[in-house]
Amino acid sequence: MRIDVFPIDFMGTPPLYEPRDRALFDAAIDYCSRELTETPEFVRLNKVWVAIGNPVFRDGKFVSGEICGITGYVLKPDIPVFRVSGENAARATKMLTDRYHAYFADQGWRGSEVFIHISSKERPEQRCSRWTESLKATNAVPAERFAVTVR
16 A cells, blocks of 8 residues: 655634645544544644555546544644742742743643653652642643654
8 A cells, every 4th residue: 555644734823724625634633533432633633744655636526535543743842941949949840930931821722731851760859849730730630752863
């Protein structure tokens, strides 16, 4: 089976996006509804690609083929350093988190996720003494992510 990768492209401006290739878009939605627990909102992703087995296109539009994969990405702020210590750690945590909430809201990220790095290599005694309480106070949840180095 020959497999090729194609982008899901959109035309228009928000909020009036329309897929450039409705049949390809619909096939990708069908694939996601079968294979994923939630169908992503493609227009919220910076780019989406589908892997198609034996693709057939006519006049630049998708006609047939078996979608066997999909990927998409978003850019999200990542906070790689966040450390507080001492008797004012709780207050410093609140002040720092309030500051980055305000900053990211100003950047248009209100309602979006931000990653906070917690090193899996740190020994427990190296972590902030109340790091779990700090995460709870900010409603942080595990992000279900793995780091991949771009080659």
